[in-house]
Amino acid sequence: MPSLASLSNILSLLKRHLPRIAITGLALPLIVLPAYARAPLVNLGNATAAGEDSSTAIFDNLSHNIFDTPPLGSLYSLLSPFPSWSNHLTLLGAMGGLRTQMAKIGLVLAVQETSELFGNISGGFRRGAAYDGMTTAVLQLNTQRAFGWSGGTFQVSMEQIHGRNLSADNLGVYQTISGIEADRSTRLWELWFDQKFLPHHTLDIKIGQQSLDQEWMISNNALLFANTMFGWPMLPSADLPGGGPASPLASLGGRARYHVVKPLYIQAGIFSGSPAYARTGDAQKSNRSGTSFVLNRGIFAIAELQYARGELKHIASPEEATTLPYVYRLGGWYDSEPFADQYGDEHGIALSSPQSTGRARLHRGAFSLYAVMDQTLWHSHHNLSRALALFARVMGTPQSDRVPIDFSMNAGLTLKAPLPAHPYDVLGLGMGYTHTSHSLAQYDRAVQTHTNRYSPAQGSETFMELMYLGQMTGWLQLQPDFQYIFNPSGGIPNPLHPTRRIKNIAVFGLRANITL
Structure with missing residues (x-):
């Protein structure tokens, strides 16, 4: 258990760094021209309609309401005496008329800063706190x-x-x-064109540099949480070359989406097999500016089927009372890149053995299947803002010889409008689980056998997250957050104390989202 001294240290760090979070969130977008961040696509995704990617939903919302005064959340009564900008959807409003003129020619600009301070009061290989932030601008x-x-x-x-x-x-x-932790950089993120076809726009095709965590494998309720794995899942993060085409990286390719009937759509895409040219090392460093438009790294193919029932509405009949909104997704992906064996060389000898050539056996391609569910369990008939929802996502692959992670899942509950006077707040409890592949665990045991070095076989890692997302104004969200991680990295040795495993970790944090 954390000591009182540890809690005191973390509180002191929070007190010291909170002004920095606020100042950075307000100042960076004004003083650094390309200082733009992806955060609106994380915590504003709860309004996304079924079958619609989060970035499109946000821009539809902004383009219709960017100059309006939206209903306020938690601090309405406290903020009402302040200037009218405190009630706007964006902090800078019309930006002196710039956004108004842009809208006349079909342009919408969205900028958001996400700043956060997290600290671990127990566990890990050292204790402390750190500030990080991401600014995203989308035109x-x-x-x-x-x-x-x-x-x-x-x-x-x-x-x-x-x-x-x-x-x-x-x-x-x-x-x-x-989900915003990444290498420091200023980079291009996405660059694409989307064209809708057929009556009622039932077919649309998107071509260009795309980040797949915006419309594939997502759970809109899970996106409200801070942990990375509620966005881009653990299995592709660990298994795909470069971590896959997900923020802050993207890949060239094309996606087609077809609405078969009103509640059902299918989408399929083909992208570059890796978001970076380099086959080893940090993909973010090898593609530091985001302008490496990779075309020679094989293909990444993905397909997804979605079945959805619309939005909450006032109950008009007993039949409607029994059917609550839901979104179900079923999909799979395949990457044609070569994948290194997690245990043996070309002859099947353990890579840690003195007799091994040291060159891992290569396997052609890897695939995975996944399923995602967002299900509303209950909502108030008197206040449609108040609703309890369940989400779950599972993903697995039988090819444990060539990937470090063979299974991952996360699940949780979200309660929107937990208090009557806070219609846009969300209380959430979620968890994630991931399992190390059999071949990687076998390699760990072989290391201990051949080197007599402490090398426990990696197993599974589980985390829990409790958060409260408070809509303070139309343009400001604050999110206190607590996470607890069991058996970090499946039980690897502590790099500072190689004869002991890393202990379970308790992390407290505070995130601020500012829409400019």
């Missing part, structure tokens, strides 16, 4: 308004990543604590 062009060309959308986005990475510096975990 979207509606071709109908700009050129009279129906159904077209062009989007370009950039990220500016700053601060430290607590998961890498202190924790040594598989399932990293924040």
Whole structure:
């Protein structure tokens, strides 16, 4: 259990760094031209409609409401005496008329800063706290308004990543604590064109540099949490080359989506097999600017089927009372890149053996299947903002000889509008589990046999997260967060104390999302 002294240290660090979080969140987008961040696609995704990717939903919302005064959340009564900008959807409003003029020619600009401070009061290989942040700017062009060309959308986005990475510096975990942790950089993120076809736009095709965590494998309720694995799952993060095409990386490719009937759609895509040219090392460093448009790394193919029932509404009949909104997804992916055997060389000898050539056997390609569920369990008939939802996602592969992770899952509950006067707040409890492949565990045992070095076989890692997302104004969210990680990285040795495993970890944090 954490000591009182440890709690005191963390509270002192929070007190010392909170002003920095606020100042950075307000100042960075104003003083660094390309200082733009992806955060709106994380914590504003709860309004996403079924069958619609989170980035599109956000921009539809902004383009219709960017100059309006939305209903306030938690601090309405406290903020009402303040200037009207405190009630806007964005902090900078019309930006002196710039956004108004842009809207006339079909342009929408969204900028959001996410700043956070996390600290581990117990466990990990060292204790401490770290600040990190990400600023994302996305510019979207509606071709109908700009050129009279129906159904077209062009989007370009950039990220500016700053601060430290607590998961890498202190924790040594598989399932990293924040989805915005990444290497410091200013980079291009996405660059694509989407065109809708057929009556009612039942078919649309997107081509260009895409980040797949925006519309594949997602659970809209899970996106409200901080842990990385509630966004881009653990299995592709660990198994795919470069961690796969997910923020802060993206890959060239194309995606087609077809709405078969109203509640059912299917989408399929083909992308570059890796988001970076380099086959070893940190993919973010080898593609530091995000402008390595990789075409020679095989293919990554993915397909997904989604079945959804719409939004909450007032009950008009007994039949409607028995059917609550849901979204079910079923999909799979395949990557044609070569994957190194986790245990043996070309002759099947353990890589740790003195007789081994040291060159891992290569396997052609890897695949995985997954399923995702978002299910509303209950909602108030008097206040549709108040709803209890369950989410779950599972993903696995039988090819444990060539990947480090063969199974991952996460699940949780979210309660929206937990208090009557807080219609846009969310209380959430979630968990994640990941399992190390059999071949990697076998390799660990072989290391201990051949070197007499302490090398326990990696097993599973589990975490829990409790968070409260408070909508403070139309443009500001604050999110206190607690996470507890069991058996970090499946039980690997502590790098500072090689004869002992890393102990279970308790992490407290505070995140701020500012929409500019």
